Amino acid sequence: MLFKQISYFVIFTCTSFAFAQEQATIVLDELIISDYKLNSHNKTQTIHKINDSIIQQANGNLTDLLLMNSSIYFKENGSGMVSSPSFRGTTAQQTSVLWNGIGVNSLFLGQTDFNSISYKEFSEIAIKPGGGSVLYGSGAIGGTIHLNNPIRFEKRLDNTLQLGYGSFNTFRVNNNFTLSNEKWFAQININRNQSDNDFEVKNRTWKNTNGQFYNNSASATIGYKIDLKNTLSFYSTYFNDERHFSLVSENQTKTKYQNSYFRNILHWKNEGDSYKSNARIAYFNEGYKYFNNLPTDDYSSGNVNSLIAKYDFEYFVSHNFSLNAIIDYTNHHGTGKNSGIKSAKQEVLGLSVLANHHFNEKMGYEIGFKQEINNSYENPFLYSAGFYYKPANVYQLKINGSKNFRIPTFNDIFWEPGGNKSLQPETSFQFDLRNEFTFKKFSFGLNAYYTKIDNMLQWIPNNTGIWEAQNLKSVAIKGAEFDVQYQFALNKNQFKIQGTYTYTNSQDTELKKQLIYTPFHKITGQISYNYEKFSAGIQTIYNGAVFTTASNLNSSKIEAYALINANMQYHFGRKIKQTIVFEIKNASDVNYENVINRPMPGRNFNIQLITKF
């Protein structure tokens, strides 16, 4: 009912705003990204980009960055601990993270831990709500998060060093070096981040204990323009971390977790007048070690090697109509030690066909189909179809419908005991409608969507006392997202205001209750101010209450909270450009948690010096 009203309002409001003033379109510089489909084949869906200056100034982990800059809700097991996203009311495994266009969710858990991933090396992070399985495969149900290292062939030599220090003995160093010309591009980034994470907890006699963590990463991006038609690029990243897991009870046995990944992609792009050919080959490794009984060295571990090959050929039948075939092959091989998984193997072959037709600048459609083939379970036939219409520069309409899926994880299938070899993938149908209004200083967008997910995978104890994986319930999600930007200047004073509001009604179809850990409401707001060399900003987030029981008992509710972060920046230096950033997080010192009995830190401070030379 609510959904009907939303769509009615949306459609009604579009027509009244359809004709207004013109505005020049912004032409982006041509750049090479391995995730090239993001810009060329997603015209009928929403994409929000976080630019490099926001990424550079950010401190904390990827959760903190996305919490303030997107509509995604995060379930964080305490500060710095395991962080699971819920995008559009879906589960953590239904949000896919892509590194340069290739999915990197853990093969064991099916999700990305947003507190155990490096992000400082990316100059582009894009957030795309909605289904994307035709392009991005398993897990792209709630939305996709794209971490990209764009390559630009231009004369450039620079080095940026960031040094940060903050409360709870938190310390960060990041160095980013870029050297490029018309033919070559090289970028190297190294990062170290660590924290004692021992904040005081209100109304509790003991501090956050055993929460210390560190992480290290190193990455390289190399591009070589062979000739006008051919480009080779290579992406490589290595990450490792160690997190002690904060105690939920004072005398609990201490544990820690180590994660690592090593990922490489080689990409050959060949482009002619009437075709684009993209060949990619990737080798990934992920591993973890879990120490369940500190201070002893007892641990259990898992490791997966993945080989991925993708070939994509796009043929332009005419300048505005293209046909596209993609074939991809992945081979994952996992092993475990002292864990429920001894050995696990998965081979997947995928075939996709896409058609893009842009009638003119104002109107076009995109269609895609995908079928994956796998020996252990049946794969659904996937599709997506979208339409965009831009009758005037101020207004654009995007409509998209798709069928998406998520395959069971290694743990779901192979874990002994309880893994289930007869599981089916989760499947999802989704319909999404977006209105975008762009004026000179002011723009806003409104999405309404409906998602139905079946065969939800769940671990549940059976009556022989063993927890096992099962395809159980169905979920129906109705939601709306609203985003607004407004910027203006008064003399030399520049202001920028941004805000988002999301409403998510994600119901278990049998119980007719909101899914646990899914807030109905999330609001984010940001105000930035700049005056010559000085800038300041306030960021705020309101996270609605969540239930922790399936029947939505009020006694199990985690209350809503609102947080405020504030920062000040001063830019100085001529030859060597420096910026000093001072930030207060949780400025109003709110005592909050977003998972039961996992308190989060109160007011805390960070200082950062960014030097560019």
Added chain:
Amino acid sequence: MKKIILSLALLAFVSSCSNVDDNSDNTEVPNVEKPYANGILITNEGNFQSSNAEISFIKNDLSTVYNKIFATNNSNTTLGDVAQYMAFNNDLAYIVMNNSSTIEIVDRYTFKKVNQITANLNAPRAIAFSNGKIYVSNANDNTVTVYNANTNAFIKSISLDNQPEKLVATSNYVYVQSSSYASANTVEIINSSSDTNTKDLSFELPMNGITLDSNMVFVLGSDENKTEISKIENEAITKTISNVSLKSSRYLTLDNNNLYFTNGTGIYTLSKDLNSIPSSPIFNVNDNSWSTLYGFNVIDGKVFSSDANGFTDNSIVTVYDLTGNVLKTFTTEIGTNGFYKN
């Protein structure tokens, strides 16, 4: 536009509020001198890593359930993470908090906290009392730790060969049942005067239950092929019977000289003389979801069973008579795993 957004938000808010209908938790304290006497204490383990374990109480006449009795009687403090087990010694109840590595000691009739034990605990599973001492099985380091029952002072740690699960004690011995995940299927016996592991008994099948009748110990073993029940007296296995048609049986409990165990959703019984293991149940509990029979016990001729609702919701406790008639159903807390006569 702003108006529309506002009305949308309002609509959303209204619909979200109207979604919620709650069962009210009865958290009042029974108005008698010993509020929790003459009834059944229930451990609700809670969600792992969430510190939301609690204890419930049902009166013997099955008239009322009282939830959250630990918080209610202890200024709303949290009990801790994973209430695994509970046992009584004189007027005290000892609650084994597995992932808190703590034993909470409360007055068994008022539920006021008296003390706690934390020394040398490492993921404790169960507790027993013998010879003026407290014995606790620890799953993380395969030990039994020993404490003085009067002072709660740590005495010693006894190493085991296998990961322990439950333990029971007579006046001379402590019998430690190996976990069904252990590498060997054993009952390791500790002499409670010397506090040493004097004897290990080996069984054919993984251990899935242990119970005590004064000086006799009964154990249940089962796997995908069969079920076996044995009797132990002093340091020896004195009788073993098996049934090759019953697979993956669980729990073993004693009530009025009869042993009870479960298999699937079936409740089975046999005499403690161990004549034979029956092939058919006395009745089946209702199979409501995947986590039926997460908790089970037979107390004074009543069968207590819990459905843990997949740990995403409060548990449902159903009480049956011995012919399978439902006597009463209660809503308890997250992960109800045990019933204890008080």
